[in-house]
Amino acid sequence: MSGKEKGLSLVSKVRRMERPYIIINCAASADGKIALPDKRQLRISSEEDFIRVQNLREKCDAVLVGIGTILTDDPKLNVKYDSKRQPAKVVLDRYFKTPPNAKIFEGGSKVYIMVGPDVEREIRKDNLELIRCKLDENGLIDLEFALKELKMRGINSLLVEGGGTVIWNFLKKRLFDEFYVYIAPIVIGGISTPTIADGEGVRREEEIIMLKIDKIEKVGEGILIKYLPGL
Numbered sequence: 001m002s003g004k005e006k007g008l009s010l011v012s013k014v015r016r017m018e019r020p021y022i023i024i025n026c027a028a029s030a031d032g033k034i035a036l037p038d039k040r041q042l043r044i045s046s047e048e049d050f051i052r053v054q055n056l057r058e059k060c061d062a063v064l065v066g067i068g069t070i071l072t073d074d075p076k077l078n079v080k081y082d083s084k085r086q087p088a089k090v091v092l093d094r095y096f097k098t099p100p101n102a103k104i105f106e107g108g109s110k111v112y113i114m115v116g117p118d119v120e121r122e123i124r125k126d127n128l129e130l131i132r133c134k135l136d137e138n139g140l141i142d143l144e145f146a147l148k149e150l151k152m153r154g155i156n157s158l159l160v161e162g163g164g165t166v167i168w169n170f171l172k173k174r175l176f177d178e179f180y181v182y183i184a185p186i187v188i189g190g191i192s193t194p195t196i197a198d199g200e201g202v203r204r205e206e207e208i209i210m211l212k213i214d215k216i217e218k219v220g221e222g223i224l225i226k227y228l229p230g231l
Helices: 003-016 047-059 067-073 143-152 164-172
Strands: 021-028 062-066 088-092 111-115 128-132 157-162 178-183 211-219 222-229
Touching: 021 047, 021 164, 047 157, 047 211, 047 222, 062 067, 062 164, 067 088, 067 164, 111 143, 128 143, 157 164, 178 211
Parallel strands: 021 157, 021 178, 062 088, 062 157, 088 111, 111 128
Antiparallel strands: 178 222, 211 222
16 A cells, blocks of 8 residues: 555544544653653654654644643643644543643644543633533543544544553553654652553453554664554
8 A cells, every 4th residue: 555545544533533643752761751750741753753753743633641640740842943833732630730821821822632521620721611511430530431522623633641540541442553662771769650541440451541652763872663453
């Protein structure tokens, strides 16, 4: 199949899905850590991988993170270089803890905050839409419901950037189409240091999430692995 044919096939697939096309992306140390032991952010990606991530953001309709990332790192989630296309921003925020002065509101891009059904707090922002969502069996935002809501608002491609608990929940429910992990040649350590996939983890061997390695390449001083959903 040619590149053009693959592109047309992907467009057709996205149109048929009830959710956006989902790309999970993260950067980790050689021991799988994504932050410092006290959960503070650190630069793990090389300059070359940083540019790759900016290109991913530019290509996707929206970038998604959890409220933990907002409260700890206060990211803008924008394309850092000059770009005519900036993604919308999505936050999974069950109890609506996002501060009114959070940097995600800067720049004018649409911000969707996915909150629980019983949230009463409001923030007046021209670029903000609160989406009240059903909860899943664990009392978290029901991802399938939230993704359908985003799809109805024209979000056809979604870049999931974390943190570890958010990534785990997407992986656990097999809600992804591509999964990129950049491995930097560093070791962080720490028994409670955030990892690529946090959350409760699997309890039985048959629950292990299978992946398919699609591509491995050297990017800067690190290695980029592209995974696809396994069987």
